[in-house]
Amino acid sequence: MSGEGAARLSLRDRAVARIRAWSARRHGEDTLPVKIERRRIYIVPTRFGLMLASLLVAMLIAGLNYNSNLGLAFAFFMVSTVLVAMHHCHRNLLGLSVDAQLEVDAFAGADAAFYFMLRNESAVDRRNIEVCLLDPTDSRPPGARASCSIAIGSYQELMLAVPVAHRGVSRWSQFELRTTYPFGWFRAWTYVHASLTAFVAPLPRGHRPLPAAPAAAGESMRSESSGEEDFAGLRSYAPGIPLKHMAWKSLARGGEAAVRIYSDLGNRPEWLEWSALDGLDTETRLSQLCRWISQCESGQPRPYGLRVPGAEIVPGRGPAHRSRCLRALACHGSAPP
Amino acid sequence: MKLAAPFAARVTYPQLRALCACLGLALAAQVTSLPLWLLAVILAAVAIRLSIAARGYAVPSLTIRTVIAVVSIVALFLQLRTFNGLAAGSALLSLVAGLKLFETQSRRDLYVVALIIYFLCLAQLLRSESFWLLAYLLGVSWLTTAALLRLNDTTPPIDWRRSLRYAGRLSAQAVPLTLVLWLFFPRFDSPLWRTPSDGHGAETGLSDSMSPGDITDLALSDDVAFRVHFNGPAPPAAERYWRGPVLHDFDGSTWRRSPVAHGRAPGLTPVGVAYRYVISLEPDQHNWLFALDWPDRWNAPEAYLTGDYMLVRPALISHALDVSVTSHTHVETGEPLSEAMRRRDTRLPAQRNPRTLQLALELHAAHPRDLDYIGAVLDMFRKQQFFYTLEPPPLGPNSVDEFLFDTRRGFCGHYASAFAALMRAAAIPTRVVTGYYGGTYNRFADYWIVRQSDAHAWDEVWIEGRGWLRVDPTSAVAPSRVQAGLEGSLMAGSPIAAAWHGPLSFLSDARLQLDALRQLWRRRILDFNVRSQNQLLTALGIPQPDGQKIAMVMAGGLALAFAWLTWQIRREQRQRPKDAVVRAYDRLCRKLAAAGIARRPYEGAEAFAGRVVAERPELGPQVTELCRRYSRLRYGSSRRASVERWFVARVRAFRPGRAPR
Numbered sequence: 001m002s003g004e005g006a007a008r009l010s011l012r013d014r015a016v017a018r019i020r021a022w023s024a025r026r027h028g029e030d031t032l033p034v035k036i037e038r039r040r041i042y043i044v045p046t047r048f049g050l051m052l053a054s055l056l057v058a059m060l061i062a063g064l065n066y067n068s069n070l071g072l073a074f075a076f077f078m079v080s081t082v083l084v085a086m087h088h089c090h091r092n093l094l095g096l097s098v099d100a101q102l103e104v105d106a107f108a109g110a111d112a113a114f115y116f117m118l119r120n121e122s123a124v125d126r127r128n129i130e131v132c133l134l135d136p137t138d139s140r141p142p143g144a145r146a147s148c149s150i151a152i153g154s155y156q157e158l159m160l161a162v163p164v165a166h167r168g169v170s171r172w173s174q175f176e177l178r179t180t181y182p183f184g185w186f187r188a189w190t191y192v193h194a195s196l197t198a199f200v201a202p203l204p205r206g207h208r209p210l211p212a213a214p215a216a217a218g219e220s221m222r223s224e225s226s227g228e229e230d231f232a233g234l235r236s237y238a239p240g241i242p243l244k245h246m247a248w249k250s251l252a253r254g255g256e257a258a259v260r261i262y263s264d265l266g267n268r269p270e271w272l273e274w275s276a277l278d279g280l281d282t283e284t285r286l287s288q289l290c291r292w293i294s295q296c297e298s299g300q301p302r303p304y305g306l307r308v309p310g311a312e313i314v315p316g317r318g319p320a321h322r323s324r325c326l327r328a329l330a331c332h333g334s335a336p337p
Numbered sequence: 338m339k340l341a342a343p344f345a346a347r348v349t350y351p352q353l354r355a356l357c358a359c360l361g362l363a364l365a366a367q368v369t370s371l372p373l374w375l376l377a378v379i380l381a382a383v384a385i386r387l388s389i390a391a392r393g394y395a396v397p398s399l400t401i402r403t404v405i406a407v408v409s410i411v412a413l414f415l416q417l418r419t420f421n422g423l424a425a426g427s428a429l430l431s432l433v434a435g436l437k438l439f440e441t442q443s444r445r446d447l448y449v450v451a452l453i454i455y456f457l458c459l460a461q462l463l464r465s466e467s468f469w470l471l472a473y474l475l476g477v478s479w480l481t482t483a484a485l486l487r488l489n490d491t492t493p494p495i496d497w498r499r500s501l502r503y504a505g506r507l508s509a510q511a512v513p514l515t516l517v518l519w520l521f522f523p524r525f526d527s528p529l530w531r532t533p534s535d536g537h538g539a540e541t542g543l544s545d546s547m548s549p550g551d552i553t554d555l556a557l558s559d560d561v562a563f564r565v566h567f568n569g570p571a572p573p574a575a576e577r578y579w580r581g582p583v584l585h586d587f588d589g590s591t592w593r594r595s596p597v598a599h600g601r602a603p604g605l606t607p608v609g610v611a612y613r614y615v616i617s618l619e620p621d622q623h624n625w626l627f628a629l630d631w632p633d634r635w636n637a638p639e640a641y642l643t644g645d646y647m648l649v650r651p652a653l654i655s656h657a658l659d660v661s662v663t664s665h666t667h668v669e670t671g672e673p674l675s676e677a678m679r680r681r682d683t684r685l686p687a688q689r690n691p692r693t694l695q696l697a698l699e700l701h702a703a704h705p706r707d708l709d710y711i712g713a714v715l716d717m718f719r720k721q722q723f724f725y726t727l728e729p730p731p732l733g734p735n736s737v738d739e740f741l742f743d744t745r746r747g748f749c750g751h752y753a754s755a756f757a758a759l760m761r762a763a764a765i766p767t768r769v770v771t772g773y774y775g776g777t778y779n780r781f782a783d784y785w786i787v788r789q790s791d792a793h794a795w796d797e798v799w800i801e802g803r804g805w806l807r808v809d810p811t812s813a814v815a816p817s818r819v820q821a822g823l824e825g826s827l828m829a830g831s832p833i834a835a836a837w838h839g840p841l842s843f844l845s846d847a848r849l850q851l852d853a854l855r856q857l858w859r860r861r862i863l864d865f866n867v868r869s870q871n872q873l874l875t876a877l878g879i880p881q882p883d884g885q886k887i888a889m890v891m892a893g894g895l896a897l898a899f900a901w902l903t904w905q906i907r908r909e910q911r912q913r914p915k916d917a918v919v920r921a922y923d924r925l926c927r928k929l930a931a932a933g934i935a936r937r938p939y940e941g942a943e944a945f946a947g948r949v950v951a952e953r954p955e956l957g958p959q960v961t962e963l964c965r966r967y968s969r970l971r972y973g974s975s976r977r978a979s980v981e982r983w984f985v986a987r988v989r990a991f992r993p994g995r996a997p998r
């Protein structure tokens with residue numbers, strides 16, 4: 001189909017873009033989860049359906065011309081089957097509840113993974129439901145599509161992996177649910193007008209060491225003044241941590257190898273600074289910062305903060321903090337979300 | 338493009354296998370009308386493709402596929418000489434389907450095969466009138482639709498049983514729409530354009546010539562020649578002569594229709610009652626209609642009476658045909674016989690049957706009056722040693738001589754032929770009439786069945802002043818043949834016949850009932866047309882139906898059918914399959930509520946049982962037991978089907994009775 005000439009392709013694409021824009025105006029912004037109602041489901045015959053339709057016309061003419069009541073009965077049976085199949089195709093989407101994760105993190109050059117939740121509260125199976133992402137500027141659907149079936153009274157989680165090439169914020173203003181169930185004669189679809197955002201962080205790269213000197217950290221660990229009141233908890237052992245911090249008792253009880261942390265050790269933040277990377281271009285700097293974030297998150301049990309022009313993330317740790325830092329990198333140079 | 342991906346998706350072996358099976362079933366129904374080599378090519382293509390799919394070999398190259406396609410299409414054209422027409426078109430489509438399967442790689446190819454299967458089903462129905470074929474082909478289309486479901490529904494692949502069930506339910510939902518469309522869709526009286534003829538089907542029934550042994554073949558056939566429904570009383574048995582081809586030209590052994598038409602039919606003056614009836618003809622590929630002697634008025638377009646009162650029409654009867662006819666069993670001819678007709682009907686071959694000529698001269702000399710002479714000849718058949726048999730000895734070129742003087746065993750054809758020869762030898766104009774005699778009354782549906790075994794031949798002689806007079810010489814030999822029909826005359830003493838009419842009479846009844854169904858099928862379904870639509874509308878209370886009203890009724894019917902469909906689909910969607918245990922518990926609660934203790938909405942099963950024990954101690958043990966079982970079945974970790982059944986049965990048997998006052 002791709003070789004059938006650019007003129008037809010663009011004509012069709014323009015039509016699809018118009019329908020989408022019209023649908024967006026008609027329904028406005030959706031708040032998830034969305035229950036798919038009758039008035040937002042569109043249905044058209046597929047190419048196979050059009051082939052079948054012309055066959056049915058031929059059947060009808062043949063039956064009338066031969067004046068054959070049995071031939072007509074068969075032709076009408078086929079026509080009716082097609083009409084019923086159209087209802088079934090429409091029903092396959094009707095009443096489905098859709099929820100989606102609106103914001104995800106990703107790294108440039110890899111995939112942004114969007115999660116969708118489809119819930120079927122009715123008494124019929126929903127089969128062959130396809131979810132795909134739509135870009136308002138480009139009517140051609142991206143390569144990202146995934147399909148699933150949802151059994152009676154259950155739900156299904158669907159992951160859509162969208163390749164993202166460049167750092168920055170990628171946004172999709174709507175996504176589409178479609179189905180050609182049951183026989184591929186019709187395609188029913190619906191648009192969900194909800195913004196999906198992928199914060200695309202730079203690919204972690206660069207070989208610069210972390211700015212803070214490891215010696216300082218070692219010193220704080222060695223401080224003998226720390227008593228029981230400074231003990232802040234246990235964390236899992238990583239190579240390089242002095243053996244005197246090992247929690248031998250916990251190991252002896254059969255637990256995993258752990259080290260004791262002391263409050264003053266955990267409290268000294270690591271600052272990842274844009275200004276520490278003078279002489280590099282923007283993207284390389286951001287890549288290095290991203291790598292540092294990864295190192296800090298998986299390395300020593302210390303909070304870290306991030307300073308880039310226009311944004312400062314106060315020190316912290318954990319997945320939420322990491323996500324905040326990565327989004328700051330993704331948004332660098334563009335307007336914040 | 339949006340459709341590119343699913344359209345081009347590769348097919349799996351099970352998908353391919355399913356569609357191959359459907360194609361095989363569709364082809365099986367027309368196995369007799371396809372050239373054998375074509376079937377072999379299609380089967381080979383399917384087998385090769387399936388083994389390729391099963392083993393994972395590569396599909397043959399484009400060159401090989403093209404060569405195979407071109408060679409087989411050319412061969413098919415050389416054999417059929419045309420691709421026009423239904424049979425040739427079906428053959429070509431079958432071949433295309435086979436070739437398409439051969440090269441199937443993507444879903445699109447299988448879609449094409451599915452469409453061809455649908456069309457093959459239709460093509461066979463266009464020329465068929467069989468209920469069973471319709472049922473079979475609807476089954477094939479059901480399987481094909483299920484195969485399409487399996488082709489399209491792949492997340493995860495749906496299994497066979499579920500796809501069949503789903504396609505079946507969908508087809509069932511299509512039935513009301515189909516009925517509305519079929520009943521009210523506008524029909525045409527004449528085809529839109531002439532349908533290309535596929536050559537003739539086999540001729541059946543009487544032909545337009547008669548050798549003495551011919552009718553015996555028919556007499557052994559049980560096939561239906563035609564069916565008749567009388568509007569009013571049927572004529573008495575002795576007058577149920579169904580007139581077929583009238584034969585004039587005799588060459589010594591065979592009688593033939595005269596190739597030249599001899600003027601119009603002389604006018605007849607009806608005497609006595611008129612019989613009105615509808616005759617349902619089978620497609621016998623002849624151009625004459627069988628009508629009761631003597632036809633007077635008829636409604637078949639373009640049909641006309643020949644000079645010898647045969648009802649013929651220009652086109653062959655290749656479809657089942659219903660004709661309304663009015664006949665008079667007694668007529669008078671006012672006009673004299675034309676000279677040409679007299680010459681034609683007294684001609685005898687000069688060199689044949691000399692002994693017969695001699696006998697005729699002697700007899701006619703003894704009985705100079707024509708009617709006396711006829712009586713004498715019939716007396717001869719009656720009194721001398723002539724036998725009526727279905728297995729007459731073969732006769733040579735002087736067939737009448739051999740029959741009259743040597744063998745003396747024959748069937749109705751022999752007697753009619755010999756009688757006519759004797760009459761003509763005495764210069765009495767005589768012709769042989771073939772047709773059917775009698776018929777079986779079907780008391781289950783008020784019509785008569787005339788079978789091939791009722792085929793008969795008789796004579797008509799011209800008597801000055803009285804016109805054409807029917808003489809049935811067979812009745813002189815075997816009166817029972819004429820009175821009781823063939824079965825009666827031949828098998829009166831046989832044990833089979835006795836059983837057929839005695840303890841096994843239910844079999845002949847069943848046969849009649851089956852035939853009544855067939856006739857119903859034919860009249861209600863096969864012959865459904867504009868007139869039937871109008872009658873239907875009149876029956877629905879719509880006066881003076883016309884095309885516009887039919888269209889309106891169809892629109893209304895379609896709206897109703899769609900409303901039903903929408904309701905059906907919504908109901909399916911809403912219906913929650915309720916647990917048998919829950920239903921049984923609801924029932925228990927209803928019974929207790931009727932007995933005066935209603936469960937409160939917030940009350941659990943055990944709490945409710947406790948209250949029952951307090952209020953109606955005599956029900957206590959039973960209800961406690963049931964409620965405990967219910968909790969365990971509903972919330973316990975394991976459920977056994979036997980316990981469930983036990984619970985349901987106990988609830989059903991539970992009788993609380995009214996509260997004591």
